[in-house]
Amino acid sequence: MATTPTDMELVHSVLQGQQQQFAVLVERYQGMVFSLAFRMVGHREDAEELAQSAFVKAYQHLAGFRGDSKFSTWLYTITSSVCLSFLRKRKLETYSLDQERVFSAADSQAGQYSANQVEGKSKRQLLQQAIAQLSPDDARLISLFYQGEQSLEEIGQIMELSANTAKVKLHRARQRLKTILETQFATELSDWQAP
Amino acid sequence: MDTQHMDDQIWEWLDGQSSPAQSQQLQQLISTDAAWAARHAELLALHQSLQTDLEVLQPSMRFSKNVMEQIAALGLQHTARSYLNNRIIYGLGGLFVAAISAIILYAIAMVDWAAGSESSLQLPGAQAGSQIDWGGLVSGPVGTGAVVVFSVLALALADQYLRGRLQKRHGTS
Numbered sequence: 112m113a114t115t116p117t118d119m120e121l122v123h124s125v126l127q128g129q130q131q132q133f134a135v136l137v138e139r140y141q142g143m144v145f146s147l148a149f150r151m152v153g154h155r156e157d158a159e160e161l162a163q164s165a166f167v168k169a170y171q172h173l174a175g176f177r178g179d180s181k182f183s184t185w186l187y188t189i190t191s192s193v194c195l196s197f198l199r200k201r202k203l204e205t206y207s208l209d210q211e212r213v214f215s216a217a218d219s220q221a222g223q224y225s226a227n228q229v230e231g232k233s234k235r236q237l238l239q240q241a242i243a244q245l246s247p248d249d250a251r252l253i254s255l256f257y258q259g260e261q262s263l264e265e266i267g268q269i270m271e272l273s274a275n276t277a278k279v280k281l282h283r284a285r286q287r288l289k290t291i292l293e294t295q296f297a298t299e300l301s302d303w304q305a306p
Numbered sequence: 307m308d309t310q311h312m313d314d315q316i317w318e319w320l321d322g323q324s325s326p327a328q329s330q331q332l333q334q335l336i337s338t339d340a341a342w343a344a345r346h347a348e349l350l351a352l353h354q355s356l357q358t359d360l361e362v363l364q365p366s367m368r369f370s371k372n373v374m375e376q377i378a379a380l381g382l383q384h385t386a387r388s389y390l391n392n393r394i395i396y397g398l399g400g401l402f403v404a405a406i407s408a409i410i411l412y413a414i415a416m417v418d419w420a421a422g423s424e425s426s427l428q429l430p431g432a433q434a435g436s437q438i439d440w441g442g443l444v445s446g447p448v449g450t451g452a453v454v455v456f457s458v459l460a461l462a463l464a465d466q467y468l469r470g471r472l473q474k475r476h477g478t479s
Contacts, residue, residue, distance in 0.1 A: 130381075134374050137374070142364050143362055145365040162365060162369070163373050167373065167376050167377060171380065257360050258362055278321075278323065281321075282318075
């Protein structure tokens with residue numbers, strides 16, 4: 112029975128000249144890298160291009176990966192950096208971490224969703240919509256923690272923060288997400304409550 | 307107790323970051339205090355929803371192929387770079403500068419400094435009917451050499467410019 116090669120084994124194979132082994136790593140992480148990029152930039156085409164750039168950069172710097180951290184942590188650090196450079200270049204409006212501003216933005220957008228629009232939407236879609244309204248930083252934190260299976264220490268490493276700061280920021284990000292959900296999807300949210 | 311503090315404590319517990327003592331204290335609060343219980347239920351619902359309902363999005367079907375094609379193109383770029391390395395480009399540039407300098411030095415050496423105020427450097431006068439054999443100049447060894455040198459330099463510059471643009475586009479500088 113063939114065993115699935117680990118990330119580190121694949122990295123070694125690529126470094127020894129088996130370039131095609133990198134495709135296995137791409138297949139393994141493309142969903143998460145793309146999701147992370149999409150949640151940060153909010154645009155599918157841009158996210159796809161940035162995710163590709165992140166993989167190409169990872170390939171170019173693969174020799175510099177020492178295995179001190181998980182391959183995924185290293186890859187998400189590159190993805191974050193690529194997306195942040197893009198956001199800086201594009202001078203997209205980035206929301207400050209100031210709670211009041213995010214809350215007021217959520218309030219102003221609340222009226223844009225009619226009952227019909229919300230009706231029939233799955234929990235996944237609602238969550239997706241609510242996350243799309245978070246700042247890139249908040250969306251990145253939630254994505255890394257819940258989807259990327261990164262610990263607070265690893266998130267701190269990716270975002271160049273201490274683990275404690277990452278923890279506090281994650282609390283705030285979830286709080287803001289909750290506020291958006293409560294403001295815009297109050298009816299649906301009541302169904303989520305544990306009985 | 308303010309809501310923020312309450313939330314922080316509950317989140318810490320849900321994330322498995324609380325100490326055993328804190329966990330015990332929190333469990334007691336949740337079972338005895340209605341406000342704590344309600345807040346816990348809300349946050350737990352969101353936490354569970356994030357764990358189960360947050361989708362991993364998928365890129366297009368060609369994503370992996372696109373990445374591998376870009377990586378293959380990188381390999382070709384490196385190969386081209388090894389053919390046209392900077393030493394060759396600088397060498398050709400140096401040859402060009404040396405040729406110009408030699409011509410200038412030769413012209414200066416031909417000046418008859420003893421001729422006084424009258425210029426001894428006679429530029430060829432444009433004569434009506436005189437015809438310059440441009441074809442002969444270009445097809446001669448000097449002309450051919452110059453064409454080759456300039457072509458290589460132009461290609462090298464174009465390559466550098468286009469590669470820069472490509473890298474900028476893909477963010478792989």
